[in-house]
Amino acid sequence: MxxxxxxxxxxxxxxxxxxxxxxxxxxxxxGYAIVGLGYYGLGVIIPQFKNxxxxxxxxxxxxxxxxxxxxxxxxxLPARSIYSxxxxxxIRDNPDVDIVYVCLPNGLHAEYTIRAARAGKHVLCEKPxxxxxxxxxxMIGACKRANRKLMIGYRCHFEPNNLEAxxxxxxxxxxxxxxxxxxxxxVQGDPSAWRLKRALSxxxxxxxxxxxxxxxxxxxxxxxxxxxxxxxSTDRKDPRFxxxxxxxxxxxxxxxxxxxxxxxxxxANQNRILLMGDKGRVELEPATRYDGNRIWTGKDxxxxxxxxxxxxxxxxxxAQLDHLSTCAVSGRxxxxxxxxxxxxxxxxxxIYRSAREGRTIRLTSGQRA
Ligand code: NAD
Numbered sequence: 001m002x003x004x005x006x007x008x009x010x011x012x013x014x015x016x017x018x019x020x021x022x023x024x025x026x027x028x029x030x031g032y033a034i035v036g037l038g039y040y041g042l043g044v045i046i047p048q049f050k051n052x053x054x055x056x057x058x059x060x061x062x063x064x065x066x067x068x069x070x071x072x073x074x075x076x077l078p079a080r081s082i083y084s085x086x087x088x089x090x091i092r093d094n095p096d097v098d099i100v101y102v103c104l105p106n107g108l109h110a111e112y113t114i115r116a117a118r119a120g121k122h123v124l125c126e127k128p129x130x131x132x133x134x135x136x137x138x139m140i141g142a143c144k145r146a147n148r149k150l151m152i153g154y155r156c157h158f159e160p161n162n163l164e165a166x167x168x169x170x171x172x173x174x175x176x177x178x179x180x181x182x183x184x185x186x187v188q189g190d191p192s193a194w195r196l197k198r199a200l201s202x203x204x205x206x207x208x209x210x211x212x213x214x215x216x217x218x219x220x221x222x223x224x225x226x227x228x229x230x231x232x233s234t235d236r237k238d239p240r241f242x243x244x245x246x247x248x249x250x251x252x253x254x255x256x257x258x259x260x261x262x263x264x265x266x267x268a269n270q271n272r273i274l275l276m277g278d279k280g281r282v283e284l285e286p287a288t289r290y291d292g293n294r295i296w297t298g299k300d301x302x303x304x305x306x307x308x309x310x311x312x313x314x315x316x317x318x319a320q321l322d323h324l325s326t327c328a329v330s331g332r333x334x335x336x337x338x339x340x341x342x343x344x345x346x347x348x349x350x351i352y353r354s355a356r357e358g359r360t361i362r363l364t365s366g367q368r369a
Contacts, residue, residue, distance in 0.1 A: 030098040030325040031058025033083070033091060033121070035112050037067055040126065041103030044290065044317065046071070051318035054325035058096040061088055088112070092119035099324060101153075102126055105200040106207055110135035117146040122328045124321070126153040127211045129341025131202025133349055136342040143338060151324045151334035152341040154215060158319035160311030161293040162219070165275060165282045168297060169220055175279025177258045182216040182273045184209035184288065185247075185265035191240045195266075204234070204244030206348060210264030212288045214344055214351075216273045217252050217260030220282075225252035225260065225347060227362050230354040240266070250351045290316075 032055055034041045049057045059081040062068040068082045083091055091097055100116035101124040102109050110130040113123045123143060129152050130136050143150035156162045169177060185205060194200040201207055218224065230250035234241045246267050252260035263270070271286040283296045294307040314322070327334045350361040 027054070027329065029054050029056040030328060031056055031096045032124075032321065033059035033061055033081075033094075033097045033100045034103060035061040035088070035100060035116075036103040036105075037062045037064065037071055038103065041101070042067075042071065045101065045103060045321075046075070048315060048317040048321060051315050052321050052325075053314075053318075054329075055099075055318075055321040058098075059083060059091065059094060061085065061091070061100075089115055089119055091116070091121065097121060098328060099124060101321075105194045106131050106202045107200040110139050113139045113150065114142040117142040117148050117150070120146060120148065122149040122151075122324065124151045124153060124324050125338075125341070127341070128202065128207050128348070129338065129345055131207070133342065133345050136338065136345045140338040140342060149324060149328050149334060150338035151327070152336050152338065153320065154336040154340065155316045155320050156212065156215060156288050157219070157336050158314075158323065159288070159293065159316040160309050161284055161295040161307065162216075162273075162288065163311070164295055164306065164309030165273070165284055166219055166222075168282050169275055169277075170222060173279075173297065174275055174277030174281055177221050177256065177275065177277045179259050179261065179276040180217050180220045180274065181261045181276075182213040182220075182287075183263040183270045184212040184272075185263070185268050185270045187269060188240060188266035196240055196242075196244055198243040201244060203348075203352065204241070204246060204248070205264040205266045206245065206248045206351060208264070208266075210248060210262070210348070210351075211344060213262040213264050214252075214347060216287070217262050218343075220273065220275045221254050221256070221258050221260065223254040223256060223258065224343070225363055226255055227253040227360050228347060228350050228354050229360040230351045232355040245355075248351065248355060250354065252347075 034046060037060060046057060049055060057075050060068050060071050061083040063085050072082050099122040102112045103126050104112055106128055109125050113125050116123045130139060188195060195208055228250055230248060232245050232248045234246040247265035249263045271289060273284045273287040275282045280299050284293060286293050296305050298304050324334055350363055354361045
């Protein structure tokens with residue numbers, strides 16, 4: 001047997017043993033490095049490792065040495081597991097780190113995903129995947145070349161209410177799906193926020209909350225859109241909206257004839273998904289928050305609340321972290337891979353183009369990557 005083949009066979013055996021070990025809960029949890037100790041990375045994700053079975057915090061990457069030192073001390077990490085953005089690439093020499101979780105502003109997602117893949121690490125990258133189709137393709141290419149998994153932080157695919165709505169939709173519970181409405185927004189009050197600077201955000205509310213609206217339209221219908229028509233409304237005299245859009249509204253056309261009415265905005269709070277079919281409806285409000293989401297089914301109004309639906313008993317965040325850990329060990333593709341982020345980014349670019357040019361944009365081949 002030549003060496004390449006022998007390595008392949010041995011690798012396969014190791015993988016099988018490792019997958020079995022993870023499935024039986026016997027393997028060491030995989031180590032995550034959190035890049036960006038901001039609101040999400042530090043405030044939301046790091047506290048979730050205590051709820052994980054297959055994942056643990058192994059390193060932090062930050063531009064603030066004092067903050068990084070404090071966080072590391074609180075979580076029992078050694079000094080060698082603290083990285084700056086400048087020495088981040090040396091993470092390749094740290095065997096404690098299996099996965100890098102990019103929790104940076106959108107405009108930095110591509111750079112850190114590619115650097116992580118080159119350092120031999122699997123990557124979980126926050127939404128939006130990046131700020132352009134070209135960046136998404138470069139990220140997928142870098143992870144493929146390094147033979148590492150790439151997953152996007154689409155936590156709603158692990159959220160029990162959204163999972164229940166998808167189950168109802170797929171099992172014909174609303175009949176033939178005719179319409180999905182998805183609206184997401186919050187009041188962006190701080191004019192200095194990076195979310196309002198195009199170089200770091202890539203765009204306005206669409207790049208932020210709009211991703212939830214777009215995702216929901218796709219995962220609720222289970223279809224890929226064939227056309228999009230968008231309109232934008234932004235008060236350009238408002239100092240917050242010098243560089244990016246406030247409100248954008250778009251209609252997706254699906255092959256079945258279903259329509260998706262989607263909205264994102266930075267000037268009102270909204271968080272809702274409504275799925276309508278010829279036999280009934282499903283409504284979620286709030287739909288995609290961290291907790292407290294609620295779900296109703298019915299024919300008219302909200303006559304039957306089914307909150308809380310059956311779930312895995314794990315938070316959406318822990319389920320997401322553990323999903324990538326088990327995929328990394330088993331070799332399976334994550335259910336929300338880089339290709340899924342790329343599909344969204346292709347549609348995002350078409351939404352912006354439609355709003356700019358004032359016309360419907362046809363999407364080729366259902367946007368399948
Ligand atoms: P944040 O501003 O609170 O944190 C960003 C971090 O990046 C900070 O620690 C900051 O110091 C660091 N950083 C490094 N270089 C920077 C630069 N050049 N400019 C600004 N900050 C820089 O932002 P956040 O709310 O934590 O968002 C981070 C990412 O997480 C975004 O991509 C966002 O879309 C995503 N996010 C996802 C969810 C979700 O529910 N999945 C929720 C919030 C944020």
